[in-house]
Amino acid sequence: MKQRTKSIAFIAALLAGLAVHGRAFAALTTPQMVDLLKIVDDRQKNNGDWRASAYLEQKEKDKVDVVYETEYYRRSSDQKFMILFLKPKSSAGQGYLRIDKNLWFYDPSVGKWERRTERERIGGTNSRRSDFDESRLAEEYDPTDEGEEKLGAYTAHKLLLKGKSGIDLAFPMIRIWIDKDSKNVLKRQEYALSGRLLRTSYYPKWKKVHSESKGGDVWYPEEIRFYDEVEKANQTLVMIKAVDLKALPANLFTKAWLESKSR
Amino acid sequence: MSKLFVDLAIAWRSLVQHRRRTLFLGSAIAAVTALLVLLTGLSTGVRETMIDTATTLSTGHVNVGGFFKVTAGQAAPVVTDYKRAIEVAKKTVPEMAFVVHRGRGWAKIVSDTGSMQMGITGIDVTSEPKFASVLQLVSGRLDDLAQPGTILIFDNQAEKLGVKVGDAVTISAPTTRGTNNTVDVRIVAIAHSLGLLSTWNSFIPIDTLRKLYQFNQDSTGVVQIMLERKDLDHIPQISARLRNALEQAGWRMMAPDPRAFWMKFQSVSREDWTGQKLDVTSWEDEISFMTWTLKALQGMSFVLIAILIAIIIIGIMNTMWIAIRERTREIGTLRAIGMHRREVLWMFLLESIMLGLFATVAGVTMGAAIATGLNALHVHVPVGLQFFLMSPFLHISVHVSALVWSVVGITLVTTVAALYPSSRAARLRPVVAMSHFG
Numbered sequence: 283m284k285q286r287t288k289s290i291a292f293i294a295a296l297l298a299g300l301a302v303h304g305r306a307f308a309a310l311t312t313p314q315m316v317d318l319l320k321i322v323d324d325r326q327k328n329n330g331d332w333r334a335s336a337y338l339e340q341k342e343k344d345k346v347d348v349v350y351e352t353e354y355y356r357r358s359s360d361q362k363f364m365i366l367f368l369k370p371k372s373s374a375g376q377g378y379l380r381i382d383k384n385l386w387f388y389d390p391s392v393g394k395w396e397r398r399t400e401r402e403r404i405g406g407t408n409s410r411r412s413d414f415d416e417s418r419l420a421e422e423y424d425p426t427d428e429g430e431e432k433l434g435a436y437t438a439h440k441l442l443l444k445g446k447s448g449i450d451l452a453f454p455m456i457r458i459w460i461d462k463d464s465k466n467v468l469k470r471q472e473y474a475l476s477g478r479l480l481r482t483s484y485y486p487k488w489k490k491v492h493s494e495s496k497g498g499d500v501w502y503p504e505e506i507r508f509y510d511e512v513e514k515a516n517q518t519l520v521m522i523k524a525v526d527l528k529a530l531p532a533n534l535f536t537k538a539w540l541e542s543k544s545r
Numbered sequence: 546m547s548k549l550f551v552d553l554a555i556a557w558r559s560l561v562q563h564r565r566r567t568l569f570l571g572s573a574i575a576a577v578t579a580l581l582v583l584l585t586g587l588s589t590g591v592r593e594t595m596i597d598t599a600t601t602l603s604t605g606h607v608n609v610g611g612f613f614k615v616t617a618g619q620a621a622p623v624v625t626d627y628k629r630a631i632e633v634a635k636k637t638v639p640e641m642a643f644v645v646h647r648g649r650g651w652a653k654i655v656s657d658t659g660s661m662q663m664g665i666t667g668i669d670v671t672s673e674p675k676f677a678s679v680l681q682l683v684s685g686r687l688d689d690l691a692q693p694g695t696i697l698i699f700d701n702q703a704e705k706l707g708v709k710v711g712d713a714v715t716i717s718a719p720t721t722r723g724t725n726n727t728v729d730v731r732i733v734a735i736a737h738s739l740g741l742l743s744t745w746n747s748f749i750p751i752d753t754l755r756k757l758y759q760f761n762q763d764s765t766g767v768v769q770i771m772l773e774r775k776d777l778d779h780i781p782q783i784s785a786r787l788r789n790a791l792e793q794a795g796w797r798m799m800a801p802d803p804r805a806f807w808m809k810f811q812s813v814s815r816e817d818w819t820g821q822k823l824d825v826t827s828w829e830d831e832i833s834f835m836t837w838t839l840k841a842l843q844g845m846s847f848v849l850i851a852i853l854i855a856i857i858i859i860g861i862m863n864t865m866w867i868a869i870r871e872r873t874r875e876i877g878t879l880r881a882i883g884m885h886r887r888e889v890l891w892m893f894l895l896e897s898i899m900l901g902l903f904a905t906v907a908g909v910t911m912g913a914a915i916a917t918g919l920n921a922l923h924v925h926v927p928v929g930l931q932f933f934l935m936s937p938f939l940h941i942s943v944h945v946s947a948l949v950w951s952v953v954g955i956t957l958v959t960t961v962a963a964l965y966p967s968s969r970a971a972r973l974r975p976v977v978a979m980s981h982f983g
Binding site: 394395396397398399400401402450454474475476477478480512513 | 723727
């Protein structure tokens, strides 16, 4: 009798433990994950025009560090995007223009346009075009929950995102850590379809600006650190400054406008 | 007839009587024959591998290619309205086993760790009957190449680019209008290197190639016509017939030029015409830059065979001289009892024919057995040699006709070699021969 009571007590304790464990790591359902991604996207959405300066510091093994000064522009309504290099002198006038989901690169030294893909390393750094654009995670990826994880003082939702077919993406697979409280992205690991880790990104500073067109705040990462996981010694630091949400000229997102900047 | 049997019996007894000499010479002839079989088998094997690999990777037996020029100075390897060209080819070439069309291009492949320039061939893998049989995959699935935005590369390229199946690479190439375009593709298969032709070649779905070069659905790079092996000797006639038919169907044709299409870019770009011109080439034209390897191998085999045959001739003559010297008194006796000179000559020739026949039959059997064994063992050839052999394995192709030719050829050589000593024996005077000591 005593033995039986002991067994029941053990099973009850085990079940109680499992219940506590289950509550601590309760998996998000797919709609919950999509909603979470929508929140992440929405916080960064402007619903208007965007202009900002971005400084890209590129560190490569056995090479001198290079700092690029750029200005980038985007328009939410038709997903247009442009980035113009201002410094150093050797890169001044170069730029990327995204129209009709095509990314074009212009080099004033040869005066030619080249069509590039979303995998393009912006200016040869470890950044991609999508790093500067509005977040579209819910639209472009299917999420899988990987539980919660502590990142320093932050508790984060950890999701594995797999790219939807037919969409041109810089990375087909992303593991993302989203701050449970603020819903800001804290860290990303980007993979190839083979499972090879290509890049790790950290988002240590988030800022917000008030947007008239949105009628609310727009959040943006003031600092992003990219670590190349293939060429381990390479890294890129991106600093985003002087965000301006005023309407941009209608003719700005054209090849002619970008070409005119190097004349 | 009975006389022939008697002659054969005498020849046989003589061979048996001089067992050691017969065995020694017979073994030498058999070894040389086996070596001949292996050498010709290797040469044939390389040729067949080269044809099979080349006609799978980069060319048909007969090709309808050509160039499209937007401006006089810019040439692209494009065949517009290719479906009509296929129809003409089907009517004109009844020897056709099957026909495929492929896109041609040259592009920069960029991975996360490196880049390299290489040829890109646009294919529809579902309509390529021989493709799977030639390639040996290291990893991935060939069927996945049917999906858009994919690529098949070879292991040496994968190593250089630092990629594996599932990784993405970017292909960058200038379009016919001179604008650089790029597409991202996913590696779905990595194949074993097939030597020279696979070093600079990769395969993508033809629609991806069209997207890269901004071609429409009616354009391709080349129409490749495959023939049965028995018709390969008639390629010049088939090409001429096809050229006439295409000309009559309204196409402008390029002058025959036995070079690979990529070697013609400079000369075509210099010519003052625009629009489409077609070019009919053979598989040998398209791999003309590498047939020297085959010619070198054939040349080397020829020299080796010549040396071996010289050894046989010297050996046979020497042995016959010894035999005649040993049997001079016997010859004298035979002549004295009424044997004619012609019969003496015939007796010695029959001996060498018999020896040659038995030894060569043993030699070809041995050679064929060694070749079969080596093929079954799938002997890996060194990487440097793979480059020229276009196969990771040693392939010795022994045909029955080659065996028959070896038997007939070497027996003939032994007979010819025995002719002079035999005629000298026949010319001996009976008195001199009978008084011979030694």
